[in-house]
Amino acid sequence: MVAQLVRLKLTLMANTFRRSVWQTIGFVVGALYAVSVVFGVVVGAIAGGTANAHGAGNVFVIVGAVVVLAWWLVPVFLYGVDATLDPHRFITFGIRRWNLVAGLAVVGVVSIPGIATLVTLVGAAFAWWRTPLVVVAALVGAVLAVALCVVGSRAITTVLSPLLESRRSREVMAAVTILPIMLMGPIFTWFSRQAAEAAGEAGALSGTVAELAGWLGWTPLGAPWGLAVAVHDADWLGALARLLIAVASVVLAAWAWERALARSFESPRETAGKGARGKGLGWFDRVPATPVGAVAARAATYWRRDPRYSMSFVVIPLLPVIMWFAGGGDAPEVVLIAAPMTGWMLGFGISNDIAYDHTAFALHVATGIDGRTDRWGRALPVLMAGVPVIIVLAVITTALTGRWEWFAPLVGLSLGTLGASTGVSSLVSARWLYPVPKPGESPFKQPQGATGATMVAQGVGMGLTLLVSAPALVLSGLAIGLAEPVLGWVACVVALAVGVAALLGGVRWGARVYDRRAPELLQRVLSYS
Amino acid sequence: MITLSVPAPQPASQPSAPSHQPAPSVPPPDPSAALSLRGLWKRFGQKIAVADVSLDVPTGSFYGVVGPNGAGKTTTLSMATGLLRPDFGTAAVHGTDVWTDPAAAKRRLGILPDGVRLFDRLTGAQLITYAGLLRGLDRATVTERTEDLLRAMDLTADRDTFVVDYSAGMTKKVALASAMIHAPRVLVLDEPFEAVDPVSAANIRDILHAYVADGGTVVVSSHVMDLVQRMCSHVAVVAQGRVLAAGTVDAVRAGQSLEDRFVDLVGGRKEGEGLAWLRSSSASS
Known part of the structure; x- marks a missing residue:
């Protein structure tokens, strides 16, 4: 099942190239951009890890948590953007649900952002090259993190899909999304100014980072990354706890996804929701x-x-x-x-x-x-x-x-x-x-x-x-x-x-x-x- | 790129046009006809969608255009109604050329195109009103006719629902209403009964028959032969961009049912190659 779905996804991708030259060029440009970003991040991570392993580890936790969060939330706002493998299209084939879940999870990695995330995380694990044991822990964390990204994002969109299927709520969502995007610039300006001020007082910044990372490391978002940090600090109990948190999060997300799929398969979408009504001729x-x-x-x-x-x-x-x-x-x-x-x-x-x-x-x-x-x-x-x-x-x-x-x-x-x-x-x-x-x-x-x-x-x-x-x-x-x-x-x-x-x-x-x-x-x- | 006055292309460059004669042999459009097409050609890339179509739709007729999928029905009707510029040939509505005097020709035409969206963020009543105002009708007329059309199409209860939330059949009906509001002399309807429920379809047929009885002309495309045989007075069979037969329904079907006659004309029936394994008696699972 998994192999078949991956093949289907690759065929669909290849067919889009056959349709238009511009689409192919767009894909190549996107891929090149992804490669350069991945390369930059991996090199930066390894350099940082070499210079200050502990500090870099804390940064990984924070950045990693943001990456997972992005994977979870972006598809909610861009709902319907990539419906190539909408589970509803498999409804008539009678595939066992867990097979479908596994297949779609793997397929989720087969895309530019998926592959880029996977390669980056695996590459960044080698920031710990001075201590091979930590590299192993980081690799385990990387795999868990990718699983968490893909399964979590699928779980969230599927759980929310009854909500998002109404046209009106989708539209409201889309209009609201513009707010964080527009405010991103001002927030960054403000944040960097705060950071610059904090950096003035020596050590305050790294203290904040360490505190934030320590806190995030215990949440599902940061646990896969906290794992490597804990191993590096020889905090074995902490490492085990974070491993458990990460695994449990993946399992929980997969379970939620499976349940939501089951529910939507048993009661297929209601197409004609009670739409809003206009008044008169306006x-x-x-x-x-x-x-x-x-x-x-x-x-x-x-x-x-x-x-x-x-x-x-x-x-x-x-x-x-x-x-x-x-x-x-x-x-x-x-x-x-x-x-x-x-x-x-x-x-x-x-x-x-x-x-x-x-x-x-x-x-x-x-x-x-x-x-x-x-x-x-x-x-x-x-x-x-x-x-x-x-x-x-x-x-x-x-x-x-x-x-x-x-x-x-x-x-x-x-x-x-x-x-x-x-x-x-x-x-x-x-x-x-x-x-x-x-x-x-x-x-x-x-x-x-x-x-x-x-x-x-x-x-x-x-x-x-x-x-x-x-x-x-x-x-x-x-x-x-x-x-x-x-x-x-x-x-x-x-x-x-x-x-x-x-x-x-x-x-x-x-x-x-x-x-x-x-x-x-x-x-x-x-x-x- | 567009040269309306140039004669039709030479046969040598058109492999699918074995016995085509140059343009001078095309007679002038018939001004007494409701719709008169002469030597229409349209090519999309390598594919010739419409090849030398000439048709006269008599005033007061209920004219069916039938043909298999991809026969060029939509392309022909689009060129006849001013939505798609022909490569060659002319189209005239009651003697007014669609492509040299589009404004005058379109005033006499009501069009229901197939496969286009509607302004579906409007409510049903708003959409019909919009079409009426675009046609330059005054407000009192628009209001009155909108009410009549909503009632005739059985949409009164959904007048304030956005068209985007309509079912496929309701969408067809509201589009049809928008095409009729200016009381055109000729109605050109591309697949008007697709996805429309039987009761609504019967109501629409009644409206169209009454319209024809009062001297209007209706052109419908369809691939439901039965419907065309019962409903239409005239029919044209189109396949591969050409008119294979045209005339009154009785003349075209020549004693057969229209469906059998159509299959004879168009060909393509496969015989003797069943799907052997599909028989449940062969039981291989």
Whole structure:
């Protein structure tokens, strides 16, 4: 069974290569990246172990615990990303459940992250090369750790799958995930500053590390690594206890996984959960009864209801916070970036709008609406929501700096950027399409083999926006830098004018392209399915 | 890349087109027909999906397009309705060319494409309203027709449910409703009865028959021969991108059942090679 499943997984991998060259290139790049990371980590571990075996051991415990945690939690958020060997697909074959569990566990290692983890852990074990007995203990720990990673991650996703199967909770999950990702930067900044301060007081840092490692070593997350440390310290009882904790964790995870599988096999998934219900016609009642109004109402509905769009709303209020941390608290001017950046982001949000529609775009082609209708309908909700949001952000960030003479150029630049970005997007989205997560998929899922097209389209979009906004950027930059009120108002007017011109020009040009190529655009998105 | 005016390709380059004549022999489109296709060609890579399809769908007919999987039904209907640009050939709706005056042609067309998504984050009522507003109808008309369509499709109870949570049959019905809201003169429906339950299918058939009785024209594709024989007045048999037979159902089936006639025309029945080991009497486990 195990061998058959591994062969199946390898065949599936090989078949994806046959489908597209870009996918193969993506895989090779991913593999090369993994090799370089693995190599770096192993070399670093061995060097560290040679210099200070005990200290390195403590670091292993902490890093190792993070790795296990990542294995456990990442699949929960990226639910549905890799469904190649979904256990439900084996339901009709009548395979003995424990055979399936064993097979899927081994298959879990057969992937770039799986193999990379295995090789890294085995390699890092040789950091203890001075004391061979510890190497043996570390190897045992490494095998246990990999088992814990794979079995644990499978157990958690399977146990949680009844929860995740409802569309709504998946979407909420996806939108919430953006928070830790966005805050990662500020947290690291804060942490490294704390660490740097702690390092000032000699020994305090290594003391903290040792304490944390000692504590983590007793948890299931750190026990497989604590094993080697305990052996190194000749703490035989401690080593035995940690071995037991690690083994017990793996067994417990496997048992939980098996039970969850059994439950889901006996009561197969309920597909039509009681979905949320809308109320009335929503935006469709509030817009003018014209085709442009209809497209705008549809787009506005999607901005709220589709996590691929609504995610950007979660990000915007965080922007000033992130900028504040990026400035380190002592360069408050940096927060000024938040408002123009929001303008750019909102406009950029529709730069691949037709690909986001996916084949539902057929309705626009079938009804034969013209390019002007389609383009304005998509642009208007962005502008209507964007203008007040940006003004509020500009007020808040200016207040944070306390320099009100900066307000005029800032608000001009921000609104101008919104206009320019929306205009450029209206053109780009009719011309350069690239595959995106389909409706209902995780917003983080990167469609395979789309890297080239994505880079071209986004590059063109950003380049054009930058080019169009250049005069406004320079003028506003000067006005803010020189703190010259008159220049500030000039910059404000120029930036607004440039933004409006870019918006009108972009929509118009985009509409012409749309009118010429609408059926081809439809065929393009059809080819993405 | 797209040259509508260029005559059809030379036979030499088309191995599957042994007796194809160049374009001048193609007669002009019939302006009295609801849908008039002339010399449509489409190639995808190495595969010729549609090879020289010409068809006239008479006004007021209930026209079935039947063919095996991959016969080119969807490709032909997409080219006829302005969703896929043909390599060669023309399509006209009541005399209006689909590819030179798409806006006017599409106003007369209601389309149910196969294999496309809907804007499924909208509720059923919102989706139908959206289609109506896109067609430029005023709000009162849209509201009234949306209610009528929801009732006719038996979707009133699920009007506020998101389309993403609809069953396959309900999805088909709401898509059909969106295709009909502007009261088109021609309805082109690709596999309209797939996954639709028998009661709803009967209701939809009634709606379509009433529509035809009032002078509308319906084109449906299907591979359920029985249904086409009972429901349609005309039929075209398509296989490997060509029209093998077209005309009234009675003329095409020539005394046989449509299914038998279809199998005769298309071929591909295998005889005498059963799966011997599948018989339970051979008992080898």
